[in-house]
Amino acid sequence: MKQLTGEQYARRKYITLSVREPMPLMEFLMKEMSGISRNRVKDLLAGHAIMVDRQLVTRYDFPLEVGQTVLVSRHKRSTELRNKYVKIIYEDKDIIVIEKSEGILSMASAPGQYCVKTILDEYFRGRHFPCTAHVVHRLDRDTSGLMIYAKSLEARKILEENWHNIVFDRRYVAVLCGEMKQEGGTVHSWLKDNKAYVTYSSPVDNGGKEAITHYRRIATNRHYTLAEMRLETGRKNQIRVHMKDLGYPIAGDDKYGYGPCPLHRLALHAFRLYFYHPKTGELMKFETPYPTAFAKLFENPNNQSL
Numbered sequence: 001m002k003q004l005t006g007e008q009y010a011r012r013k014y015i016t017l018s019v020r021e022p023m024p025l026m027e028f029l030m031k032e033m034s035g036i037s038r039n040r041v042k043d044l045l046a047g048h049a050i051m052v053d054r055q056l057v058t059r060y061d062f063p064l065e066v067g068q069t070v071l072v073s074r075h076k077r078s079t080e081l082r083n084k085y086v087k088i089i090y091e092d093k094d095i096i097v098i099e100k101s102e103g104i105l106s107m108a109s110a111p112g113q114y115c116v117k118t119i120l121d122e123y124f125r126g127r128h129f130p131c132t133a134h135v136v137h138r139l140d141r142d143t144s145g146l147m148i149y150a151k152s153l154e155a156r157k158i159l160e161e162n163w164h165n166i167v168f169d170r171r172y173v174a175v176l177c178g179e180m181k182q183e184g185g186t187v188h189s190w191l192k193d194n195k196a197y198v199t200y201s202s203p204v205d206n207g208g209k210e211a212i213t214h215y216r217r218i219a220t221n222r223h224y225t226l227a228e229m230r231l232e233t234g235r236k237n238q239i240r241v242h243m244k245d246l247g248y249p250i251a252g253d254d255k256y257g258y259g260p261c262p263l264h265r266l267a268l269h270a271f272r273l274y275f276y277h278p279k280t281g282e283l284m285k286f287e288t289p290y291p292t293a294f295a296k297l298f299e300n301p302n303n304q305s306l
Contacts, residue, residue: 134153145268175224240255
């Protein structure tokens with residue numbers, strides 16, 4: 001039997017499409033693959049079955065340029081990540097953007113501890129990628145939402161050293177205890193840890209780190225408020241402490257709040273992450289829907305529990 005060359009094998013494994021005019025990836029695939037549905041395209045993207053110039057792409061609005069080659073796998077990759085704690089939103093050779101579930105640490109706090117970094121490192125090894133996940137920011141164990149991990153030391157260094165210039169819009173949604181009267185505002189304080197590693201807030205400079213949180217009310221009932229927060233700074237426990245300062249601690253926050261929550265979790269979710277790609281400078285925008293359980297709490301104005 002004649003042995004296939006690498007290029008011949010690639011042609012068998014993938015459908016090869018050439019880009020003749022600039023357009024978004026979804027529009028291109030709908031045009032070139034007659035009869036394919038939008039849902040099927042999204043399924044292929046989620047299954048890591050599409051590459052552009054041999055670079056994995058998961059964004060349906062990825063901008064294609066003339067002369068590029070799009071490869072569509074005839075089969076979903078068997079190494080697709082399947083984990084209840086981590087969902088891959090976007091991946092390329094430099095970074096990976098994921099949605100983290102509540103209940104898991106972003107990185108280990110003790111040797112051998114199971115965390116998001118562990119999951120991603122196992123995923124990379126399974127795909128024979130010569131990289132590891134480098135942590136550049138964190139979410140608390142019980143906070144869910146969007147995160148970036150670098151796939152190289154170079155990308156990590158760029159993100160760490162230029163974080164405030166690269167990441168320009170981070171937003172969270174939270175269920176707060178109490179019926180918030182104001183429509184929105186800004187909390188400005190200085191945050192510092194005490195000897196017990198509890199973060200406390202001061203309205204004047206106390207030698208801690210300056211922290212600024214902008215917030216707006218979305219919905220409210222007699223017992224809870226659904227609110228959105230935009231971070232101007234990203235300090236440890238910033239949102240949790242600032243909402244306590246306002247008198248509306250986050251539901252389910254045992255450390256800075258009232259404890260019990262009808263959602264049985266810390267009701268805080270990072271839903272928006274806008275940044276410039278650390279290597280290409282491309283504008284990257286990612287959003288996830290508000291958690292369904294958060295919204296359900298406000299379907300009945302008098303609702304107190306789910």
